[in-house]
Structures are given as C-alpha cells and as structure tokens.
Amino acid sequence: MTALWTPSADRIEASNLDRFRRAANARHGLDLGNYTDVHRWSVEDPEAFWRLVWDELEIVGVAGDRSYQSAEPMTETRFFPDATLNVAENLLAGDADELVMLFAGESGARRELTRRDLRTLVARMAAAMRAQGIGPGDRVAAWLPNIPETYATMLAAASIGAVFSSTSPDFGVDGVLDRFGQIEPRLLVAADGYRYGGTVHDCTHRLAQIRAQLPSVERVVVVPYETPPDPLALDDVADAVTLDQWLAAHHDAEPTYTPLPFDHPLYILYSSGTTGAPKCIVHRGGGIVLKHAVEHRLQCDIRPDDRVFYFTTAGWMMWNWLASGLATGAAIVVYDGSPFHPDADVLFDLVDELAITLLGVSAKFIDALRKQGREPCTTHRLESLRTICSTGSPLVPEGFEYVYRSIKTDVHLASISGGTDLCGCLVAGDPTGPVYAGEIQAPGLGQAMAVFDDDAQPAPTGRQGELVCTAAFPSMPLGFWNDDDGHRYHEAYFARFEGVWHQGDFAEVTEHGGYVIHGRSDATLNPGGVRIGTAEIYRQVEQLPEVAEALVVGQEWADDTRIVLFVVLADGITLDEDLEARIRRQIRTNTSPRHVPARIASVSEIPRTRSGKIVELAVRETIHGRPVRNREAMANPEALAHFRDRAELAR
Numbered sequence: 001m002t003a004l005w006t007p008s009a010d011r012i013e014a015s016n017l018d019r020f021r022r023a024a025n026a027r028h029g030l031d032l033g034n035y036t037d038v039h040r041w042s043v044e045d046p047e048a049f050w051r052l053v054w055d056e057l058e059i060v061g062v063a064g065d066r067s068y069q070s071a072e073p074m075t076e077t078r079f080f081p082d083a084t085l086n087v088a089e090n091l092l093a094g095d096a097d098e099l100v101m102l103f104a105g106e107s108g109a110r111r112e113l114t115r116r117d118l119r120t121l122v123a124r125m126a127a128a129m130r131a132q133g134i135g136p137g138d139r140v141a142a143w144l145p146n147i148p149e150t151y152a153t154m155l156a157a158a159s160i161g162a163v164f165s166s167t168s169p170d171f172g173v174d175g176v177l178d179r180f181g182q183i184e185p186r187l188l189v190a191a192d193g194y195r196y197g198g199t200v201h202d203c204t205h206r207l208a209q210i211r212a213q214l215p216s217v218e219r220v221v222v223v224p225y226e227t228p229p230d231p232l233a234l235d236d237v238a239d240a241v242t243l244d245q246w247l248a249a250h251h252d253a254e255p256t257y258t259p260l261p262f263d264h265p266l267y268i269l270y271s272s273g274t275t276g277a278p279k280c281i282v283h284r285g286g287g288i289v290l291k292h293a294v295e296h297r298l299q300c301d302i303r304p305d306d307r308v309f310y311f312t313t314a315g316w317m318m319w320n321w322l323a324s325g326l327a328t329g330a331a332i333v334v335y336d337g338s339p340f341h342p343d344a345d346v347l348f349d350l351v352d353e354l355a356i357t358l359l360g361v362s363a364k365f366i367d368a369l370r371k372q373g374r375e376p377c378t379t380h381r382l383e384s385l386r387t388i389c390s391t392g393s394p395l396v397p398e399g400f401e402y403v404y405r406s407i408k409t410d411v412h413l414a415s416i417s418g419g420t421d422l423c424g425c426l427v428a429g430d431p432t433g434p435v436y437a438g439e440i441q442a443p444g445l446g447q448a449m450a451v452f453d454d455d456a457q458p459a460p461t462g463r464q465g466e467l468v469c470t471a472a473f474p475s476m477p478l479g480f481w482n483d484d485d486g487h488r489y490h491e492a493y494f495a496r497f498e499g500v501w502h503q504g505d506f507a508e509v510t511e512h513g514g515y516v517i518h519g520r521s522d523a524t525l526n527p528g529g530v531r532i533g534t535a536e537i538y539r540q541v542e543q544l545p546e547v548a549e550a551l552v553v554g555q556e557w558a559d560d561t562r563i564v565l566f567v568v569l570a571d572g573i574t575l576d577e578d579l580e581a582r583i584r585r586q587i588r589t590n591t592s593p594r595h596v597p598a599r600i601a602s603v604s605e606i607p608r609t610r611s612g613k614i615v616e617l618a619v620r621e622t623i624h625g626r627p628v629r630n631r632e633a634m635a636n637p638e639a640l641a642h643f644r645d646r647a648e649l650a651r
Helices: 009-014 016-028 035-044 046-056 087-092 115-131 148-160 173-183 204-212 243-250 285-299 317-328 346-354 363-372 397-407 487-493 534-541 577-590 616-623 637-643
Strands: 099-105 110-114 139-143 163-167 187-191 193-196 199-202 219-223 240-242 265-270 280-284 307-310 331-336 358-362 387-391 412-415 417-419 424-428 449-452 465-469 501-509 515-520 547-557 560-569 599-602
Touching: 009 016, 016 035, 016 046, 016 285, 035 046, 046 285, 087 115, 087 148, 087 285, 087 317, 099 115, 099 148, 099 346, 110 115, 115 148, 115 243, 139 148, 139 173, 148 163, 148 317, 163 173, 173 204, 173 280, 187 204, 204 219, 219 243, 240 243, 265 285, 265 317, 280 285, 285 317, 285 424, 307 317, 307 346, 317 331, 331 346, 346 358, 358 363, 363 387, 363 397, 387 397, 397 412, 417 501, 424 465, 449 501, 487 501, 515 534, 515 616, 534 547, 534 560, 534 577, 547 616, 577 599, 616 637
Parallel strands: 099 331, 139 163, 139 187, 163 265, 187 219, 219 240, 307 331, 307 358, 358 387, 387 412, 560 599
Antiparallel strands: 099 110, 193 199, 265 280, 417 424, 449 465, 465 501, 501 515, 547 560
C-alpha cells in the first residue's frame, strides 16, 4: 500500500516529536531513531519517559522524586505520587499579552482574549466561588455553549481545586439531571440561550426546571449568550444572578492557584448513556495535564504560534481536550454553532479568516463533505493548515483519500481514537510518519496497546479482536462517582481481560504498525458465530451514491443473529429490489457473504448522540421491543420511532 502522505525531512526535523527524541537520546544515552523506537521506550521505561515529558514539555509544578510507582492491579499504579501542581496555572502560564482564545459564533460574532483577559476573568470567577465557600472537591457544573465563559468557569474551578463538570445547552432537562443530579454540584453556571442552525434557543424555562430539581445547588449564575439576560425571565430560577452581578464585588481579584496532588480530581465526564444512566467518570488533574501535553505537543505537533480548532460542544470530551491546548502556548479557536450553517464552507472559512493550523472534526463531517462533492482546495486558500484531526467514529479509507484529494495534499491527517473513559487517545497520530488510507498511524506514546483474541492472546497482524492497553497510563480515571468499592469501574474496563484495560473497540493492527477500528465491540455483529465490525459494512454501503447514511445492527432470529441494514437514501431515491440487490452485491463483492444483510430497510433519519455518533445499541434495543432507558443522551431521540415495529423485521 502506498502512503497518502509522508512528511519531508525538514518537517520531521522541525517537529516537537523529533526534538523530544533527540532529548531522550541525549539524556539517557539511547539510540531512538523514529516514532516506533520512542513508543517502545515509552512503554518499556515509563519512569524515564514521563519524567522527560514533565521536563521537556515544561509542566508547571513540583514534580517530586518519583515519576512512576508500579502496582498491581494497574489501577493502583501511580504517576508522580509526590507531585503538586495546578491545572489552571499550567493552562494560563505565559506572556500576558499573547492572544490565547478566539471566539467565533454562528451569527458572525467574534471575540479575542489575551492571556491577561482570560486570567482576569478567571481570577474574578474564582474569587466569587471562594466568596460562596466553594473549595477543593466541591462540584461546579456548567450548562453552557462553547463560549469563552465556559473555559473561564473550568479554569476558575481548577484554580481552587473544585471539580468541574459540563454539558451543552442542547441537552434537555432530564439529560442534565441524569448527569448533574448524580454529582450534586453546589454551583451551576448556565447560559440563557444558544444559537444553532440559524435559530436562537431560549434556555431560561428549562433552567428553572433544572434548578428546581437540583437541591444541592446554592447559586445559579446566568451567562448572557448574545444580549444581557432579561431579569424578569430569571424570576422563576431560584438563587439566580447574572454573571455581572456575581462578579461585581471582585473587580480587583488577582490570579491564585492552589497547589494540589497529581491525583486530585479535576473533571467529571459522562458516558453517552444511550442504553442506561450515564456513568460519571472522575479524572485526575495531573493525568490530564500530562496526557494532553503528549497528545498536543508530540502527536499533533502543536507549537506556541499555532491556532488550534476542534469542532465540539461542552458535552463532549474533545472540549476538555481543546481546553488543554492553552498549555501549549497556542491560541485555541472556539466556535459555537452548526458546522453546516449557512453551508458546509463555514469551518474552512474560519481556517482562512483566523489562520487555523490544526482543524479538528468528526469522521462523519469528512464523509458528509465527500458525499456532497465539496472541494475546499478549490474554494479556500488553507495556507495555514498543517494538521487535520478526525475522531468520533472510524474514518473510512475513502475519507482519507478525500482529504488529500479535495482538502489539502500536504497536511498531516491524524485519525485518532480513545474516549471519554480516558479523556484522550489510545491510538493517535505521528507527525513524523506516513499516513495510509484507513489506518490510525500508531499507538499513543506511553500507551501499551494491543489487540487481543478471545483467549487474551495478541491477535496476529491483520486479525480482528479487542483493543486493549496492557499497562497503566496517567489519564486512567480515578474511578466512577459514587462507586466507593470500585466494582462498576472494574466491570467497565477490567472484567473482560483481568488486569488489562479493555476499551470496547473491535480493532486490528496493520502491517505498518497502525490500527484500524471496526466499531464498538458491543455493537459487533455475530451471524453464525463470526464477529463482524459494523464499520466494514458502512464503508461499502456509503460508497453508493444512492445511500446518504447507514446503520447496521444484529437482530436475534431463529436461535442466531441476522444482520439488518437501515439506509437513509439520497433525495429522490427509493429502496426498490434493484437497489437492494446492488447494496448486497457491493457488500458481498468487497467483504464476504457473511457480511450481507438479511434485511434492508429505508429510514428517514439515523439517531445519534449529541457528539454525532450513531447509536446502534439504542436501535438494537428498539427493534427487539426493549426500552431505551436514556433517550436524553440522544440528539434526536424521536428518530427511534422509524425503527419500531418494522414489518420487514417480522419475517
């Protein structure tokens, strides 16, 4: 297989990763020659690797004498057990006059914040939190759009040691309560509205309902989205004040940062919860700082003068990932709105306008552009763009080819995969190595990755199995909230292969040492006892111009499982016998007869999570007549109605 892109020698030499490689060789007398060598060293000598990360990537804090303390089980392993640091201090370190945040709203609104601006806002918010009696370990919840105040709320909480948790304002009342109700925040910071797809959505009525059902909340701070909130609209929200009112007494506050242990809790993130109540995943501050420093600086080659963008909401872990970009010295670009309003050019317009160097999007966004026949390379300059990141779901080989054909030929396409579970990547990009169609380039640095067969043995190259990590890493969660004995945490990640982190992805290692993700393990199809990744079928079906999107599940049938394929068709197309035959032929020819669906049905819409992932498990439950317990986690739960009581599935 020919590489789609290979970095030049000059680009490799100028990369942060190559400088880090040279530093490792100089300090430890090593002869590391490339990424593969650096990765091998990172997992064979984690003590030396993570110490060098702390030093070379200039982590702010007191490291202590020990960088790694191994233990069994791996959840007892500790990184920098003697260290103290503050996450906010790490993210706000640097020249006060440098530009660190650029906000772009769907309406055309623009804001620029220097580090001084952000520090000032954070200091005032932290002072207001302290005045309210909030301290280390207290929970601060944010129901906010992707705006500067959301980042400032997080940084203020982190500066005093409070635990931050967020979700986006498109979540309904039940979705917010399912999350924040479990962690009992003392402070709720919320917006009075948000804009998406050309429409402004008011949040004040839902906010009143949410506050009424969160008895732990002592204060609600309302952030104006576009105009100052109407005081009358807040009358029904108990304990509510506007942001300006809350900060009024703290004009002269100065930034202060409480030194905290490496393992002090920083974030509570949530599993998607599409088939049950979301899990509340507690992340340690030091682990997030260390893990994101490696991913940003070494794997994405982010530099101080860069401008970093990821399309995300405050309800997805990529928001937390983007926030950590502040620690690189780069400016982060914060966008709130739809990536398709007024059209699919909006993100590329931002690249040109704001000189974005890293553009982060979902695989589905790239697939949608490809389906629309968009050619950004002909409509935009994209001169500043050096890296494109893709995550959220597997990027098919045709998506890789589309990026290099239709977006930019000389760009590092970093397909990455990990999850909310670790707030980072297990497999990731290598800015010094070639990119091959359909492959994530490499295991993440410090991640002892493997693919296991059912007997917990490494699967041969090219053989599909379970994606695992066989050794501890810094951003492993502290645990789940209200899981005092760790039982649910163990069941989630360590029950399948004792003592080994099981990610729940069906994957394979390629001949290049890269990785292909074939879908979630719990959504893997199993007709006749043969495991099939859903991504293999999506790749084939979505090549057909008549098919806009697809979703595939396994249906329990005649003491076995049969494959059922649902398709959203292009405008003006109907699902007739000829199209069904061509779909089956496309799948059979390019995969195997076992991949061919037993039933094909047309639907008008595919249900998704709020971060854009299709919800195969919820559809599987629906076609079997079983309840979907947490519809609020979905962006469009009404779409499940298209899958209920389908006549095609009764025969």
